[in-house]
Amino acid sequence: MSAQTRPAVSHKERLLRSGIRLLYANGYHGTTVDGLLADAGVPKGSFYHHFGSKQAFGFAALDRYDEAQAEVLRRWAGQEDLSVPARLAGYHREFIERFVASGWQRSCLAGKLSNELAAGSEPYRDRLAAGFELWKKEIAALLRQGQERGEVRIDESAESLADAVLAMIQGAFVAALSLQDLDYLNAVTRSLVDLVVVQP
């Protein structure tokens, strides 16, 4: 489709959509500004107008990813008719469904970029760390609510459990990229519940 027939999507939006797809497929170093422009069908001037640099663009892509991710977590966290462990399981299952539907390609963008960039780039390390800390904080808030409701164990702090929950979420997607094994992912969902649930 030519650019003229889809005026509703702005250049900025097209760059973000193409960019996230390319980052998943080729990683940060494998994604070039020229390749992005060609994929999005957007002129170079527009890229620099909206983002200024490849790094700023990567941060914007991460912002977009984090928002989408946080929206899913908030939606599940708000389902007060479910127990907190059930909400966590539902959240994780939705993540899995999206990942499998992407042909086992789109795992977690933050985890992917952490693996690629944390060792070599301080700005990215700081940006990713802030994203993970916020994510953990939201999981911990949900777990604390579960502790108050008597559904989540209280012998460990909500923060400590949240560290483990976030690690399991991240690790499951990393493993699934190579294993492509749905049983593995389902086992992790069940173990998330086992880990946090209050013992009878």
Place this chain on the structure above:
Amino acid sequence: MTESTTTGQPRHREALLREGLNQLFAHGYHGTTVDRLLEASGVPKGSFYHHFHSKEEFAAAVLERYGGFHYERLARWAAKPDLSTPDKLSGYFRELSQIFVDSGYLNTDLAGKFATEVTTTSDPLRAQVASIVTTWRVQLEQILAAGQANGDVRSDRDVSELSAAIHALMDGAFVVAASTRNRQSLESVAMAIRSLTIVV
């Protein structure tokens, strides 16, 4: 000395594999170049191509050796006579965490690092990563099964479910901590490994 005996030296292969591990941790697969590897290891280019036909083949050999380190370390913890199975597994993870922290948060899980960087673009490396994870899990499942038999690992969960969860916890812990450098989060994961496996 003829060219072929020089380039075929086993110590060159060894030096390349050793330096390859450092380079891959620091720069990732795409950021690791054969030239930089040769410079850092002091090995001539002809020797590299004598031992490995391509960078991909070289990376697969580094991964295989890396897997071997893990199998040995896990076997060493499993053989400790005075620890319960959950304590062996959390001890194993604490040792890996210490190596990771001491390396300045660089020596993460190489299989996980490769999983996010190259499994969507290289079938041989994806297969190699999957093979390492699977071999490691089989070994872990034997340890868990022995623990179930002697009564110190919960038996209401299949060992394959437990191995998936423990693998995800460990891999994800490194993905997150590579950016956050939060040592406490690693301890939270050690706690979680223990509490997922103990008899409840």
